[in-house]
Amino acid sequence: MDVVSQLQKQFVDYSTSLYREGFLDDQFVQLQKLQDESNPDFVVEVVSLFFEDSEKLINNLASALQQQIVDYKQVDAHVHQFKGSSSSIGAQRVKNACVAFRAHCDGRNLEGCMRCLQQVKFEYSLVKSKLETLFKLEQQILAAGGSIPVLA
Amino acid sequence: MARTVEKRGEVLDQTSELHVLAVDDSHLDRKVIERLLKISACKVTAVESGRRALQYLGFDGEKSSAGFNGLKVNLIMTDYSMPGMSGYELLKKIKGSSTLKEIPVVIMSSENILTRIDRCLEEGAEEFLVKPVKLSDVKRLKSVILKGDGEENGDMRTQKRKVRDDSSSLSPSPPWPLSSSSSSFACDFSPNQMKSPSSLSMQSPLKRPKLRNIF
Numbered sequence: 499m500d501v502v503s504q505l506q507k508q509f510v511d512y513s514t515s516l517y518r519e520g521f522l523d524d525q526f527v528q529l530q531k532l533q534d535e536s537n538p539d540f541v542v543e544v545v546s547l548f549f550e551d552s553e554k555l556i557n558n559l560a561s562a563l564q565q566q567i568v569d570y571k572q573v574d575a576h577v578h579q580f581k582g583s584s585s586s587i588g589a590q591r592v593k594n595a596c597v598a599f600r601a602h603c604d605g606r607n608l609e610g611c612m613r614c615l616q617q618v619k620f621e622y623s624l625v626k627s628k629l630e631t632l633f634k635l636e637q638q639i640l641a642a643g644g645s646i647p648v649l650a
Numbered sequence: 651m652a653r654t655v656e657k658r659g660e661v662l663d664q665t666s667e668l669h670v671l672a673v674d675d676s677h678l679d680r681k682v683i684e685r686l687l688k689i690s691a692c693k694v695t696a697v698e699s700g701r702r703a704l705q706y707l708g709f710d711g712e713k714s715s716a717g718f719n720g721l722k723v724n725l726i727m728t729d730y731s732m733p734g735m736s737g738y739e740l741l742k743k744i745k746g747s748s749t750l751k752e753i754p755v756v757i758m759s760s761e762n763i764l765t766r767i768d769r770c771l772e773e774g775a776e777e778f779l780v781k782p783v784k785l786s787d788v789k790r791l792k793s794v795i796l797k798g799d800g801e802e803n804g805d806m807r808t809q810k811r812k813v814r815d816d817s818s819s820l821s822p823s824p825p826w827p828l829s830s831s832s833s834s835f836a837c838d839f840s841p842n843q844m845k846s847p848s849s850l851s852m853q854s855p856l857k858r859p860k861l862r863n864i865f
Contacts, residue, residue, distance in 0.1 A: 528785065586678055
């Protein structure tokens with residue numbers, strides 16, 4: 499197998515595993531549909547926005563939970579935002595972690611919230627590194643003169 | 651069925667470009683909706699708040715001014731949960747304005763809450779879309795708007811509520827009622843089939859719950 503085919507196979511296998519393992523859902527597929535020659539970097543741009551938003555939200559959440567008197571409404575508002583952005587890019591496990599988090603906000607359960615924050619951070623760092631790997635693979639394919647396979 | 655629609659003196663037909671005003675406080679969501687609309691051959695103006703939206707529409711405080719800041723807006727798509735003015739409040743302001751009330755308003759929300767949906771539809775929202783919004787949603791919306799059903803009778807309302815019955819157990823998935831004579835319409839009713847099983851269990855399976863027929 500030549501280099502391009504090898505890379506393409508790697509890409510397909512890796513993408514498929516991300517969907518199978520629940521890191522990404524259909525919404526990520528939907529985003530790919532919005533990318534074309536006139537907007538070749540759309541997915542990367544949107545995902546970069548997601549990374550920026552997420553880092554801010556994680557910081558906000560950490561400091562909100564460290565307050566003497568925790569404002570659970572504020573915490574919930576941040577989680578709601580996080581849930582929204584992760585849902586918008588198809589980061590399914592992050593979204594699910596946010597859903598669980600909101601339940602603890604409703605219950606005004608500090609310990610539960612702290613655990614959920616850890617979980618969200620964990621899922622976020624996982625999907626971030628996986629997406630970065632995916633984008634690197636794409637770049638390698640393009641650099642080798644190949645085209646990025648479209649998953650059905 | 652008529653192929654052209656008179657909307658406030660402007661003739662829109664199947665080849666017209668809709669100008670959509672998108673309102674969302676999330677930069678990410680604005681970027682996505684903008685792309686969804688552009689790919690669907692719509693002109694887009696994206697703003698971050700209800701207040702900005704009203705400013706753009708030329709609505710000045712209590713009274714509406716006659717002029718527009720830019721191109722005539724054919725459709726408003728707004729997020730429901732926004733800081734400051736919510737999408738619902740924006741909807742009320744628009745429907746309460748003699749100059750703006752003809753503009754169809756679509757509410758987008760990540761939360762599939764029946765009372766919320768009802769409230770928005772009762773206030774005059776054209777549609778309630780559960781986020782994340784997809785290409786198929788936009789394509790369908792475009793077709794609906796170009797047919798000009800905004801002023802039509804209650805039947806349309808009922809049909810709108812039946813839409814997005816993706817996995818409703820109450821009825822087999824209905825054929826899209828408004829597509830009878832649309833030539834450019836391609837509705838993709840497969841959203842839930844595309845979702846992985848784990849995501850289905852975390853989300854309400856109904857994108858548009860089957861609501862009782864009140865008309």
